[in-house]
Amino acid sequence: MNQQSTRQIINEIRGTRVVPGVCIVCPWHCPTEVFVRDNNVVYVRGNENAPNRTTRCVKGISSIHLSRDPDRLLHPMKKGKNGNFKVISWEDAFSVIAEKLQKIKEKYGPEAVAYLWHLDSNEVFSQQLFVQLYGTPNWSGHGAACDQSRRLAGLVTYGHPLPTKDYENSRFIMLWGEDPLGPNQSLHENRELVEAVKRNAKLVVVDPYRSRTAEKAHVWLPINPGTDGALALAMAHRIIETGAQDAEFCENYVYGFDAFAEHVKANGYTPQWAEGVTGIRAETIIELADEFAQTKPAVMDGLKGIVNYSNGFQALRAIFCLNAITGNIDGPGCLILKEAGPLLPPIEIPEEEIAVPERPNISTAMGYPLAPDIPSQLLPKAVLEGDPYPVRALFFHIVNPAMSDPNTLLFKRMMAELDLSVTIDVYMSETAQLSDIVLPEASMFERAEVRESLWSGPQVILSQPAIPCLGDSKPLYEIMKGLAQKMGFGRFFQWETWEDWAKYVTSFLPVSFEELKEKGVWQGELRYHKYREEGFQTSTGRAEVYSELLAESGYDPMPVYEEDHRVKPDSEYPFQLINAKMQNHCGTHTQNNPYLMEIESENWAEISVRDARELGISDGDRIELTSPIGSVTIAARVKEGLKPGIVRVLHGHGFGRTMGSIARGKGSHVNPIFDSQVNPVSGGIGYNECKVRVKKV
């Protein structure tokens, strides 16, 4: 059980050398160690110098296939008039793109170009090129399809978009629509969560589905879909009614407590009221509220299961307010307002050279001024109708909205209308197939990256190329460099090797570059209670249960429960369709992995035992799901652990996946039946806002 220098032992056994890396299969990017022999990746595990230690999730250990997948995209390609792709040189690809960008800028302005990306920190290069130099404000991550509402709730409540969790020291953990032990989150957090539960920290899981995390919970609350906000507000009502809040913390660090207390009372957010809304008994709500208020430290958080509803932002606000009024923030065992390491941008651009866009970004122009990322599901409106202003070119970097955004038909129509569409990816994704130009990117095993991790303290990961790039593929920073040269910005992108810029980026870290290269991570001190000296990064310097920012922007300053926008089942479409990630796949880019496909080769829809019996559906039957805008056929799985009245669909497969020989033809693409629902404040996509009827095929 000794873990001392096991790197060396494995290297001796296998004749390998270790190259520290980072896993970018999912957004939690755990630090890794890549074992290489003769330019082949032989083994991969977690970085023993990092909090995740040597562990990998199933997708992480399987990702080794990415380093040798013959189906990878290997050459730049351009779509000809007949619709077929032809291989072109990088030189030609860069020239064609640069020329079109110049024309679009002249005719429509730089704002007519939008660049969409996933989670790669190398995106800082595209940010510098497209935003700072070319001048478009429309450069955006994939937040709308993801944690957009949580980020905004974190920002307005705590002044921090990405709070992490300190499970290790917690004694009461309540997770809402969040399944860290299923599709995974930071691996060190997962390990700490199960260890905390083993030490009898109370775990409460709110989810209509008995998730992997619910399996471990002391209390599982199968709530009515989309009603989490009512439960959270009722808990707040009980806490305030009994005076169980942390009065001292509220007095010193919370903004708007009295208004909030009045608000929950005046609106009648009582446990009795919530029972009728959520389907959870009032006594249970009271018990949990009392226990939560009395147990310290405690942590409450929510994620995808909540943010997929149009009222998810309000629900998360209510949950974050519960942490605030009980003083459970940024202390041991609480949500942590993570500090970042001191990293510099890789290239220096003099201030006078930085472009200032004339028009606001498209989120603001569309009426979502607080949206952290562009509501990508609304881009078709800009492209097809020129509303709020024309968008003529789209760049997609490792995002695949053709698979991941709702309303696939609308997305396809939009792609056909563009003057330029470019996809940068490691696979020929569905979005790539609809694009004019496809650029092959090097995988995470073939390129460098410097990034902040999602550990609670400051932690920087230096991922290094372990093997040469496959085919003609290039790392993103080289692609941006090549493009910048053709766009006339080559003077800013000057480096020989990745080490030149990586050294500069990490020059403020209190560690030598050589040591950072050897270890792969640098870790600073995890400081608690930072607000005591520095305040919260909100306009009032306090944790805001009454948000000044929301008030100024014309939204409810305090969390409300509303059902007006929510799509609910009716007699014609009697089931609520909810959407989930698979434990063994991530998004739309792991479906060509033989290890993962051996485990689950297609996606499915889950239905409760009771509903299945009524509809005559058995496990494995093909069923048809019909929403108001379309229908799809998919395999059924009958589950005890699902609340009746719900169909739970796993996404990521289907569309006749043409991205690779293993993915091809497996599973059902479900997004054509989702309409483009938007969270009215955050702009996030409402994937769970869908009603369906179910029929055995």
Place this chain on the structure above:
Amino acid sequence: MSQYGFYFDKEKCVGCRACEVACQVWNGSNQTVKWRNVTTLTRGQFPEITGVNVSMACMHCGDAPCKKACPRQAISKSEETGAVTVDQSKCVGCMLCLWACPFGAPKMSTKGRMEKCNFCQERPMGIKRACEEICPTQAIVSGLIDELANFSKKNVADRLSYTEGGGVVLGHEGT
């Protein structure tokens, strides 16, 4: 003789199957079928449901039934580590070992011979096995059987140290 083995904590296992793939990746060159498998079972009716996730390979039994059952003496037990391994050159693929094994550990390979967990035989004792090294929640632990028993006791003590109230614990803990 020393006896090494696996400790498995069903309270920690989340059924993710990373251990299966870790075993495949590490032992890829001589593994044609999965040596380690995760089984997830649930029972009960909504909303009162219980369940378990179990990850199992070979238990490397002290008195291995597979070894006794093998008509070709293809299965041996290491004096040094207690690991039970199969000599593929002697195996004829009769599967009597599978009949004898209480855990279904022996698997028929695509080559018509029996294959099973070899306790990551290249790895020296004292470092983690591949499944254990990768397991996100560290539900799998390998080691000397005596050490594993003590490890388990330490876990219980750790849990009790968080229990508030009286110093005397009678019988089994509640949940």
